Amino acid sequence: MTTRYLSLRHWLRVLVPSTCALCGGGCDDVVCDACRGAYAARRPMCCGQCANPLPGAATATTVCGACLSNPPAFDATVAAVDYAIPLDQLVLQLKFGARLALAPWFARQIRDAVLARPGLPLPDLLCPVPLGPARLVERGFNQALEIARPLAAALGVPCHPALALRTLDTPAQSGVAPSVRAKNVRGAFAIEDPDLVAGSHVGLVDDVMTSGHTLGELAATCKRFGAARVTNLVFARTPPHP
Helix, strand or coil: CHHHHHHHHHHHHHHCCEECCCCCCEECCCCCHHHHHHHCCCCCCECCCCCCECCCCCCCCCCCHHHHHCCCCCCEEEEEEECCCCHHHHHHHHHHHCCCCHHHHHHHHHHHHHHCCCCCCCCCEEEECCCCHHHHHHHCCCHHHHHHHHHHHHHCCCECCCCEEECCCCCCHHHCCHHHHHHHHCCCEEECCHHHHCCCEEEEEEEEECCCHHHHHHHHHHHHCCCCEEEEEEEEECCCCC
8 A cells, every 4th residue: 555655656746746836946845855945944043932033042942021021822832934035935825826735834844843842742732723704705715724734633633623713804914004913803713612722732823923913812812711821833933023
């Protein structure tokens, strides 16, 4: 069975060769090894809670001043890469170009980032950040769910696609001024099955974390329903503006 499967994969690669989504070169995956090594190498040391960059002397458990002074509802954040050129194009290809083959690759990068954090407890379950009904109809899929499914398989934890619901169809955060992003998502989420959340370590999955307000609001919702811990698992983290 294994030999037959490997042979099938080999002939699929011959008949339908893959090209790297970044450089266009031939490869066996959606991103070639060279581009992964050049652009998706491990991020510099970051705050263990919000994943923003920290000075070189920091450790994986160091918490930044902003999180100490104004603690977010989530307890930890793991981000695989910085949201920067050229990796930002991969996010756009997935989200707006429906290149769904990128989602499992994003999931593998998140898995590797999780495993690179020794001592970081794995969530009991994964919850993709939900889209509002109108945006889901417009896009046809939820990119967070497309990432969460293979990530759950890679980490060996269950994924609950409809655990969180978006009860307010809010404007996209990217189109809202930073000063009102927290207000834009306030009260936007509900939990479908509170019994799953109570006492659990919930992993929130999304493609990009920018200001953190969306994940913070969803984490706060989980905490209101008794979540013991909330960890954000995202592909890309937008670096703070100077």
